[in-house]
Amino acid sequence: MPVWDIIGPVMIGPSSSHTAGAVRIGRIVRLCWGEEVVNVNLYMRGSFATTGEGHGTDKALLAGLQGYAPDDPEVRDGIKLAQESGMNFTFYEEDIEDAHPNSVRIEIWDSSGRRMDAIAASLGGGAVSLQELDGFEVDVSCLLPVIIIMNKDVHGVVGAVTMYLSSHGINIATMKLHRDSRGGLATMVLELDGNESKVKPEEIEAVHDAIVRVISIPGVTL
């Protein structure tokens, strides 16, 4: 961590993990969803469930889901603003044995039947990890721009995607591959060294028939 992360982040208190981290989780999940969040269930795990209310974790998550930043004073009114904007939200507590001690599962859906399920953890100092998306392991901090690609597990998809990125002059910082079974559903999680503005999700979707969905998340700094 460089000096500006030690003296920082600038944030609404009282807790970097339970408040600032929670806002970042909300923001990242909203970016994954890609549009306004209207219906959401939040399942609080570990100390998000036990000490969350005292730290404003509920307000912070809802503020993040509305797109506010961790240093925005509106975070204090996260619940009121969500109600006013017509967001339907419900908080639950969830006791999962191997869950991260500061984490939340977020379910979002819309009237057309589209759904998304995300799990994210707050790691301390405002740093977070998007752990799972729709049941797939993702595990990214979202400090760098991220591309998540969901595809049918066939040969050539990784090559087609990396070729696309290479031809646009984009350097891949890290890359992770997962699949549920051979020939089943696979995910590719790529962290990029900047230049994410050159990436067009619809173009990546077109590079191979097996690609089902592409999610692009710009870097969300601390």
Add this chain to the structure above:
Amino acid sequence: MRSLQDLIKLAEEHGMGLHEIIMTVDSEATGVPTNEIYNLMLSRLKDMRRSTEEASRNPNPCKLVPNTGVLIREYSKGAGMCGGFLLKASAIALEVASYNASMGRIVAAPTAGSCGILPGMLFSWEEFYGKGMSDLDRKLTEALIVAGAVGEIIANRATLAGAEGGCQAECGAAAAMGSAALVYLQGGKCEAVSNAVALTLKSVLGLVCDPVGGLVESPCIKRNGILLAVGVLAADMALAGVVSLIPADEVIDAMGQIGKSMPASLRETSRGGLAVTPTAKRLSKELNLQ
């Protein structure tokens, strides 16, 4: 950046100021140019100053702890034994830490729970020593860079998280970072910066994190207002030529090792220490907390 001793050696070898070598090292590690690092730290200073001003007129009460900064401000007009500098620093620290607890906008330095200590030390210095200085913000920014480097070394050798190392890693680290900044501001040599860090940390080793009801209020707010005094005195001692027998890097290692041997009940879980006293239990029950 892993060693204060190496950093000081590097500064001497290159004939650079401490803040310059820190920016150079961080620039090499991150690819961010040094002028951008300076500007980022200047903006941190400005955010810190704003949070101090907002905190002094914060209308939002905390859940448990009443605002005590105003008491110290009033008291410091009389004959406080600690003197004006320390009382002013303490008042600022109490106000900023209370502002944090009531969801105010602050700069985590190094954490939100310890966010009052650096503003207290820096802005009291500004009032007592920096008034009318033409390049005041540059000087304070450089001091903040020195403080940040001390925090970076503590993060790399030990930890800055109460959940891992107790309060010694949060308020203790903040006081050590602040004492380094004060020695720097007073024109002390690099060795004195290092001694101030060692002397401060040695005096807070073993301090546990035991927040009542899991809130960042009691004892956190008052620890902000009190522990900075350790850092201020350590800075004066180091400037006077007092040398720590154990060097700063080794004190930091000891701090990390002590944190590891602390039971989980004393590391931010509110299952031990002050958090389980009869009064803490009663207050937590009244507020319907854990």
